[in-house]
Amino acid sequence: MTVNLERRSPVTLKGRPAKTEIRDGWRIVSRYSGNAQGPHIIDLSHFSRWDIQDDALEQVEPYGSKIPAKPGQIFMDINLLIGRLNRTQAIAWHFAPEKPVFPQTKAFTDITDAAVAIALTGPWVFDLAEKLCALDLSEPDKNPPFLVQGPFSHVPCHIWVLHHEDSRGCIALTCSRGYAGDMVNGVLEAGAQWGILPEGEDRFRSWMGW
Amino acid sequence: MxxxxxxxxxxxxxxxxxxxxxxDKGPRPEEDTLTPATWCEYVHLNNCVAGIQKxxxxxxxxxxxxxxIYRDTTINQQVENSIDETNP
Structure with a gap:
């Protein structure tokens, strides 16, 4: 008997999808209608995320890639992000359209369904972030990409600063799934003055050059 | 705060x-010589230092x-360690 699992994103964005697809049980919006300049909020919750914990992280190589040596550093490749959290923990994030093969070793835990992931892209995203986050994401000493662990909209988050150019940029946020509604409402409320709009994953891919 | x-x-x-x-009260008391009184002291009683404490x-x-960390409780700020930990 074939079982078709339906997986639901914790994020609900009000907009008119122009292109959607079903992938691995997720209903994914690739593109919303309209072509506004942004800023944009993009639901990334359907992409696979793995928590990696090991006493010897330097010997763990997700997808043959090295985990960065210092907390806060990010390794970025096509369709792959790996962020170092602390001495024994890292997060790997896959953006490939096909589902990645899960490594059968004790270091890996699939946390895709446990967390919410959104991206903020376009102009004014760092101004928007300043309204919701006391941390300095524009610190001159830090060059994107880098990872910060701290409160965003009062919610403990992993804040992935992926791109920063003048006032434009790309920030990805991950936090516990239960905060999704409040987090999205907070971002939309804070971004209303710049006309923030929902966008699909195609926009995120184009920002990342994938 | x-x-x-x-x-x-x-x-x-x-x-x-x-x-x-x-x-920071240091390591747990040795279980061989542990009494209810020493365990109570370890768990519940504090030094409440007016000055630098770990x-x-x-x-x-x-x-x-x-x-x-080390914090000076009189000014409520984190400070460098200036406690002689060999002579608590």
Whole structure:
């Protein structure tokens, strides 16, 4: 008997999808209608995320890639992000359209369904972030990409600063799934003055050059 | 309670991101010689130093690390270690 699992994103964005697809049980919006300049909020919750914990992280190589040596550093490749959290923990994030093969070793835990992931892209995203986050994401000493662990909209988050150019940029946020509604409402409320709009994953891919 | 704490993983942050974990009382008492009185003293009784004390903090809104710092309780600021730990 074939079982078709339906997986639901914790994020609900009000907009008119122009292109959607079903992938691995997720209903994914690739593109919303309209072509506004942004800023944009993009639901990334359907992409696979793995928590990696090991006493010897330097010997763990997700997808043959090295985990960065210092907390806060990010390794970025096509369709792959790996962020170092602390001495024994890292997060790997896959953006490939096909589902990645899960490594059968004790270091890996699939946390895709446990967390919410959104991206903020376009102009004014760092101004928007300043309204919701006391941390300095524009610190001159830090060059994107880098990872910060701290409160965003009062919610403990992993804040992935992926791109920063003048006032434009790309920030990805991950936090516990239960905060999704409040987090999205907070971002939309804070971004209303710049006309923030929902966008699909195609926009995120184009920002990342994938 | 507005002061900053240096997290060993995340760097300097506002104290609002942390949870206080109590005084650092050193290692647990040896179980061979443990009495209810010594266990009670270890768990419940504090020194309440007016000055510099070593204490545990938890980075609740950040990396989730437990670590110790030295804080001057009279000015409520993190300070460098100036306690002679060989002579507590």
């Amino acid at each position: 507005a002061f900053t704490i240096v997290c060993p993983v995340c760097g300097i942050r506002r104290s609002y991101e942390f949870r206080f974990g109590g005084e 204490e545990w903090w938890f980075h609740r809104d950040g990396c989730g690390s437990w670590f110790t």
